[in-house]
Amino acid sequence: MGKRSSQRKHAAMLDSDDDNSSVSSSSDARSDHMSVSANEEVQLDKDRLLDEALDALYEKRGSTREKALSAIIEAFNSGLQHEFVEKKFATLLHPCITSIKKGSAKEVSLASHAIGLLALTVGCGDNAREILEGIFPTLPQALKIGADSSKISALLECLAIVTFVGGNDPAETERSMQIMWQLVHPKLGSNVAGVKPSPAVITAMVSAWAFLLTTIDGLSLDPKYWQESISYLSGLLDKDDRSVRIAAGEALAVIFEIGSLEKFCSQVKGAGGGSTQEGKELAHMHGLRGKVLNQVRNLAVEAGGKGSAKKDLNSQRNLFKDILEFLEHGDSPETSMKIGGDALQTSDWCQLIQLNFLKHFLGGGFVKHMQENDLLHDIFGFAPKKKYNLGAEHQMSSGEKRLFRSPNSVLNKARTQFLNKQRMLSKGRNVGRFAVGAADDEL
Template structure:
């Protein structure tokens, strides 16, 4: 079967064909099917298809994770994330989360480290959607944290991806639920990463520190003893020392008066983000969805719930016009005419262009014409990002 991954929309009956391709023994056939499905679920919200074929999609992806080629594994991880993000929170998403935790440890072994970036991406997205509580979320955070603290030095791109995934998960936990013991070494680790000569690692570490400062419970992330202000000042001094003379001064974004507000406009609806937690969530999901971010923000109900977003819509078909147009409407004019003049005035009342009745009919036609034009051109405006 040819590669249809570049098409914008594939009918459901054809999607079933690609689903069947996942059962083929030929690796290239499975890879092509995975790539096509990833493209479809990334650019379009195919909720009904995913809901109806959830078990098959997930099990075939898991099969590719266990026995597939390198390309299949990366595509399968991406597809699992898209499936869960489209379905939203619930039993299905939690089932994927539980099964993924078992597979992740195997995928992070030394022989499969080439998939680490996709693993962290998939684990983070699936946990954000499928975790039932902060305990589930911290289970995934621990997997990432253990990986980061291995004696083996990882590539900068893998380290940055792991830190970024950890930060995303942390952004979804209430400060009161964060473990007071598990993350004591996190600030010292992140300060060490700021010293690395790599922009991606520095940015990820800066995001983590910014979120930790926003949460405010520094005693949960540091081994330092003392008053909150003393701990904060001590950490800030270390950051300024590390960042002195560098291109990116992390200490600036940690200041209380730093303006981090960003606005996102989709059609006629505007969203404003002013916390590091929401900024991290929207930026991570936007990167994960790529060119499909706009469509998902418009149609993905899970994202609507997460970001409290309801896109403004206008009717987009002639059928919708009936919601605004009465079944029957006519122009009626009541004129009192004396009996002696009734026959002579009939033409002037009913047919003359200047009569009140004719003007009423013209006004009614104009009303329908305007309503029809507005309906035909109704749409959600293009996305604008500030």
């Protein structure tokens, strides 16, 4: 009797536990449903605001368009607007291009930034190529008009981002790099600004040019182009402006990392015949290497001058110490930063330059994009845990789920194409990496 009573009591306890579990599970389900509903409601509000801003881009008043562009930039920084872009991609792109053609300097800057964010949102594929094709010849023409540094810098960043995402053909990337180069190096062509470029414009150009250089196979470019590039960048290392020096140093680091200079010298040495011209070219490259190395050594230990900003001085010293270590010993800087608890790491100059450029361009939206943007995950091999767990997927909108799940989607095909390109370039960099000191010993 007592035993049966004990068994019944135990059974009742089990039933009670099951009931509590059921209640708890039901409560969790309601909580999750409420959370998803709240997220969907917030997204609907964002969509309404984006629709209103999109309509405002067609207004005649310039200040109205500027406010609309600012709102669009804020929305694209605060979250990945995949559904909105999927439905209204062209409707957003074309008025932004019109703003670049006809708007004030501020409107041009805002429209350029919005187009860059649009490219990063759509990722690789047909839409990104449409953006690249759409900004030509509008953007190069806009670079020739006026002398507003912020406008020119925004246009350069836009050209760099759109080409980086949408340029599959190396010739397209080289075309954009030439447009940038000619802006501050007039003797290469007629596509130049009407006034002498400011240090801010030079810095923006060199940074954008180096960003695109990270995607180029050095063997595809004319060796004379490399000579001219290195000579110009070496000259910038002697400028008074530290931002110019830093940008030039980063560009030179990328050139040395992809190995183009070494490959060119090998071609000259292996050409045979030993002509006087070949000897002159080899001697010139040898002297250029030595000059750059001495400049890097000096900048790595430069003392602060009168009125110098200590922050800029420390940034310069740290950068050129890393460049010196790389040039002398072949060791690329390794970096690590936390993004929402996950570690984002870089192990070579190309990735570091890409990271710095995108971080600068995205500004306050950098962390959000690094957490949610598949394109950036592919570029840096970054896989945040919160993005890919089941709970995170339940928070996605229906459009994002469709893009995330479909193995045959345009996005996934484009990502595969992009990854193959990145692997090829990474393999080429590993083969071409060298230290200047070792190369000089060979000479």
